[in-house]
Amino acid sequence: MREYTRFLQRCFRLSFVGTKLYKFWMLFLSVVALIGLNAWAKQAVGGLATTGMTDQVSWGLYIANFTFLVGMAAAAVMLVIPVYVYKNKDLHDLVIFGELLAVAAVTMCLMFIMADMGRPDRGLHLFMRFNWPISVLTWDVIVLNGYLALNLHICGYLIWCAYNERKPGKAFYIPFVFLAIFWAFSIHTVTAFLYSGLGGRPFWNSAVLAPRFLASAFAAGPAFLVLTLLVINRFTKYDVPRAALQTLRGIITVALTINMFLLGCEVFTEFYTDSTHAASAHYLFEGLGGKHALVPWIWTAIALNTFALVVLYSPFKRRVVFYAPACGAMIVGIWIEKGMGLIVPGFIPTPLGEVFEYVPTLNETLVCFGIWAAGLLLFTILVRVTIPVLSGELTKNKLYSTDSFS
Amino acid sequence: MLARPSTRRNFLRSGVQVVAGMGAFVSALKPLADFDVDTLGGVEGFLQKHYKEMSADDMKASLARIESDVKRRFDVDVVARDIKPVDGVEFVYALNLSRCVGCRKCVHACVQENNQSRSPEIQYIRVLEMPKGTLDIEKGNHHYDRPTVPDEDHFYMPIQCHQCDDPPCTKVCPVEATWTEPDGITVVDYDWCIGCRYCEAACPYWARRFNFAEPTIPKEELIAKKDAAEAKGEQLEVNYLSNRPRPVGVVEKCTFCLHRTREGKMPACLEVCPVGARKFGNILDSTSEVAQILKTKRVFVLKEELGTNPRFFYYFDERYPQDSSQKSFEGMPGMPEITRTHGASKGEPK
Ligand code: SF4
């Protein structure tokens, strides 16, 4: 136990140690996180009226980001599956980064939910009258928190073993890894069911929603990991095997292709049928009743994803200068597709046919940036601490560890 | 570097950093200084049980809290009650689209009766101005603004909570803060709702409203209401599940004025309707007017394909009215039996 507190203490201290660039990055994230906290405090006082949400569009940026991040969290398994199911050795050491990403992403999800609740002070009511199994939201509460616990356990255990210079006991983590694989599918599927189960919202009420969610997540999540690994490779002594990046590229290419295909299926069904149910799709892609705030967004998303897809299928994919921007473009593209392209248009027009647009306020945008910054801060610290531990530079016996970020 | 014994200067520097960090953190939270803790309902409010789990004593304490809360917020003395459903009663609404003239009197009577917030504005009833020749509500105009109604080329369709028999809204609530009462009315426990707004996304009739800010009601209005009640020898009452002033951050909706209707009165929207387009009553009583309407008129419900089984029915008069002024409330006695064979769905707004 004492060793454990010492371990945490050292991790904490370690997170303040690094190069100038690292410190600048951390300071930057901290400042943004504090600005977000300030905006959230204003929201706590003024109520959700400080956001752009209305009775017409009753979920906005918070739930959009939440949905996107559930996908990121689920995508952690895309590293785990090849390692443990197909015994791909290249990715073995990298699994932990996927799981750390999952931890950070789920934490962000929970923060976004807190920000979205009208009465976060009543959160305890969930424990007192839990409408399970009828409400899909209760399923989401279970799977998200369960996923967080699972990944915390797996990462924590592996890191703790490395710190103690022990070999991890298979029985203590392999079963959990397999459980986490199924669990990851469940978090994104359940989150898709939140929307697709609503008969009164034809835009969401589609069986293809869950597969679409999974496909886009399995593109955006690994793409984010690729960027992380490139950064690790560039700025630390940790050597990321090339083959790992290639395996990830394969996953991303397939997932993004499926995602674009499914999007095409939806677009065809909506527009060829052209019933009144397609009103939201019309609003999204071309505007409705003289309102078209989302049109530029969705076309930007499509352009970004198409760009990424073209790069991934071209010979340029081997050059980092193309590969990295493609990953970046895809992350942004999928983020738009989930938020501005899926959550918001589901509310427009309203079930009574009113076309009422949603414009996020500055305050709510700042809260979002703050949560992202806090999440990235957490992720950076986790990665920062994990690298020296895994590479054996920081263990219980090595007190004078060299700084691996220099 | 990590565990190197820190020098005094190092120590000071990290001390300064920690203090600066804490300072930044605290100043980020500064807006919370304006936070009005009373809006949260205090410790007892925090510990209050779910409506269905409250004992008689719990309810008494809760009603007392409501009374003092209204006093604090609006400086008016009210009596808070919790009126229970009556056995053998299931409420049903029927709305005659041939009569509705789109005056929106019901909208405002509802706001008055149920003490909705004026800013941000909350209204339970939406009246759509529909072009003749369609029943597709997506074609309706929500924001029609005419010096006089009705307009020749349109008919009018008020929409409010349909008190579904199979409501999607209660299904999705993660904490069972909303449910359907034995008399068919879907209610919200404003003290239990966590404000996730999932029910708002789930309702196919856009019947739910959220309190994005602390609701405001003009004090003078409540005082005037109280005076009016006292003139009749009554007190100003508010009801737990319906018209008590709401807290911030929770969802609310039409309750068929259950504080009135459970005591035998008609809903406020019905009473105010100048043309008698609204009919309300107990469907389990076969002699009630609504039971008759459901039996004899060709009623329909909105979005029937969704399987929500609304308790809110629409119908058109199937007879030509004799005189177009249509002042009478009580059906149209003595009318010739002319059944329309064509164009019934186009409606007769006059
Ligand atoms: S109309 Fe909407 S709010 Fe009313 S019971 Fe049906 S689903 Fe619930």
Ligand code: SF4
């Ligand atoms: S907003 Fe309130 S009533 Fe509606 S689903 Fe959430 S907790 Fe339940």
